[in-house]
Amino acid sequence: MSNIETVTPQVALPQREPFRINWIRLAPLLYTIGLFVIWEIGVRISGLPHTILPTPSRIFEAIVQYWSPIWKNSLQTLYTTVLGFIIAVVAGLGIGLFIGWSKTIYAGLYPIMIGFNAIPKVALVPILVIWFGIGTVPAVLTAFLISFFPIVVNVATGLATIEPETEDVLRALGAKKLDIMLKVGIPRSMPYFFGSLKVAITLAFVGSVVSETVASNNGLGNMMASAQSNFNVPLVFAGLLMLAVEGIAMYALMAWLEKRMTGWAHRSTMSN
Amino acid sequence: MALVTIDNVDMRYGGPTGTLAVSGLNLRIERGEFVAVVGPSGCGKSTLMKLTTGLHIPQAGTVIVADQEVTKPVSIVGMAFQNPTMLPWRTTLENILLPLEIVERHRHRLRAHKAEYVAKAEALLETVGLKGFGDKFPWQLSGGMQQRANLCRALIHEPELLMLDEPFGALDAFTREELWCVIRDLHASQDVTIVLVTHDLRESVFLADKVVVMSARPGRVISEHMVPFERPRQLEILYEPAFNDMVQRLHGEIATARAAA
Incomplete structure (x- = not known):
């Protein structure tokens, strides 16, 4: 897998004309600016007060004004989210491999997993608070609990969908279950795994912020909750904006990781 | 017998x-x-x-x-199916070497005798007309080429029965006739059923x-x-x-x- 980037594409790229604006590359930036501009104009025309919907310029002002607490709380939220996410990756990979190992385990644990996933995680926060007190621990655990499910399901699916022919070829050679898992199952489930990380990281933010809002003295969730009780609506929106920025950054990191680790899966169809 | x-x-x-x-x-x-x-x-x-x-x-x-x-x-035995089932994360050569990582008699000497086995795989690739394609990934090969590689994989551990x-x-139709000739020549040159x-x-x-x-x-x-x-x-x-x-x-x-x- 390490030499994947040494592969040179067989087709020559068409010669690009000089000085031509690449609209597709610029589009994300332009659309984002467009959204803020429309938002700004809309609020100004309608005359909504800042306590209902602040303009983007007011929000940026709030970000500058409260930079120190915003920065501190953003780091705290990033920390709890990433920690919960890392635990979810390790546990999700382990449980996914365990579940995908045998059809019986898969059949037995699947309904339990579905049931568990159906529970709104905000309902678990009070229990976590009873067990661990308020603060960082329940936020980390909520992030973990909400984000490990998609990882488990995807890893287990990757293992469970090995082509029967591949299995036959290997079994006829005397391969044990462990051989088939190591040689085929696990590499095969990696694209599913890395794909699920993108979903899991965004869910992890949901988990940590929910927990911080309900039971913490730190983090963006807590900051927004207290700003809201002071009617400091621009600060609430500043918190939301920071969350969006962190979410996009982590998502991009996961997408990059996915592409780098399992580039082969994007160029081949898994089912070929 | x-x-x-x-x-x-x-x-x-x-x-x-x-x-x-x-x-x-x-x-x-x-x-x-x-x-x-x-x-x-x-x-x-x-x-x-x-x-x-x-x-x-x-x-x-x-x-x-x-x-x-x-x-x-x-x-x-070596087996090959209609579906070539090449593993897309391995190069063609690594795919062909896969059976050697499984078969009891080869798996323990694979690491120490890697060069010998790679030479054998390359010889097989040449027999089926895929010389020099060993470091390509399966998805870079056409269907017919994948099937040729599949045959190599089925033969690498010198099965008595294919x-x-x-x-x-x-x-x-054309690729199929070409591969008929490949199989015909393999059967003629190797001691295989x-x-x-x-x-x-x-x-x-x-x-x-x-x-x-x-x-x-x-x-x-x-x-x-x-x-x-x-x-x-x-x-x-x-x-x-x-x-x-x-x-x-x-x-x-x-x-x-x-x-x-």
């Missing part, structure tokens, strides 16, 4: 009331022989393959491969020493035909009257077997 002896075998799927796939199946395959198995669809050709390789154990009768009754997968389940079914399951009667007559016709489900052997044509056979033989007569006879037999079902 024959390499494969299948004696009065019954194989039923899905419990005592399940489908009877083959019933009263008898077949002998001599060492070095090239046997083609043809028949109407659903006649248990694939079951025959799984019985011979030990992936399925029959409910009645015995399967003997290389003087031993089959009770578990026999590792002296089982091919419609390996050329998904290929275009080949069983080819196919729907293509011309393919079976062109390649095999013996064509076995199976009945509709539950499958059994209804006739065996020795192919009289001299080896080495050239593709021109496909247009000779004697060849076409034989294909036509086989076709008639299978049509009758289907009608009887």
Whole structure:
């Protein structure tokens, strides 16, 4: 897998004309600016007060004004989210491999997993608070609990969908279950795994912020909750904006990781 | 002593009331022989393959491969299916070396003798006309090239018995004829017994020493035909009257077997 980037594409790229604006590359930036501009104009025309919907310029002002607490709380939220996410990756990979190992385990644990996933995680926060007190621990655990499910399901699916022919070829050679898992199952489930990380990281933010809002003295969730009780609506929106920025950054990191680790899966169809 | 002896075998799927796939199946395959198995669809050709390789154990009768009754997968076989099932995260060469990481007799010496095995894989690639493609990934190869690589993978551990389940079914006519010649030359140059399951009667007559016709489900052997044509056979033989007569006879037999079902 390490030499994947040494592969040179067989087709020559068409010669690009000089000085031509690449609209597709610029589009994300332009659309984002467009959204803020429309938002700004809309609020100004309608005359909504800042306590209902602040303009983007007011929000940026709030970000500058409260930079120190915003920065501190953003780091705290990033920390709890990433920690919960890392635990979810390790546990999700382990449980996914365990579940995908045998059809019986898969059949037995699947309904339990579905049931568990159906529970709104905000309902678990009070229990976590009873067990661990308020603060960082329940936020980390909520992030973990909400984000490990998609990882488990995807890893287990990757293992469970090995082509029967591949299995036959290997079994006829005397391969044990462990051989088939190591040689085929696990590499095969990696694209599913890395794909699920993108979903899991965004869910992890949901988990940590929910927990911080309900039971913490730190983090963006807590900051927004207290700003809201002071009617400091621009600060609430500043918190939301920071969350969006962190979410996009982590998502991009996961997408990059996915592409780098399992580039082969994007160029081949898994089912070929 | 024959390499494969299948004696009065019954194989039923899905419990005592399940489908009877083959019933009263008898077949002998001599060492070095090239046997083609043809028949109407659903006649248990694939079951025959799984019985011979030990992936399925029959409910009645015995399967003997290389003087031993089959009770578990026999590792002296190589298999290739219509679907090349190359692992997309491995290069073609690494795919071909895969069986060596599994087979008991090779897996422990693979690391120390890597160069020797790689040289062997490259020699095989050259035989099937894929010289220099070892470091390409499977998805960079065409369907026909993948199937060639698949054959290399089936042969790398020097199996005594090569089982091919419609390996050329998904290929275009020209590629298929090219690969017929590849298989023909492999059989001529290596000491290997080949069983080819196919729907293509011309393919079976062109390649095999013996064509076995199976009945509709539950499958059994209804006739065996020795192919009289001299080896080495050239593709021109496909247009000779004697060849076409034989294909036509086989076709008639299978049509009758289907009608009887």
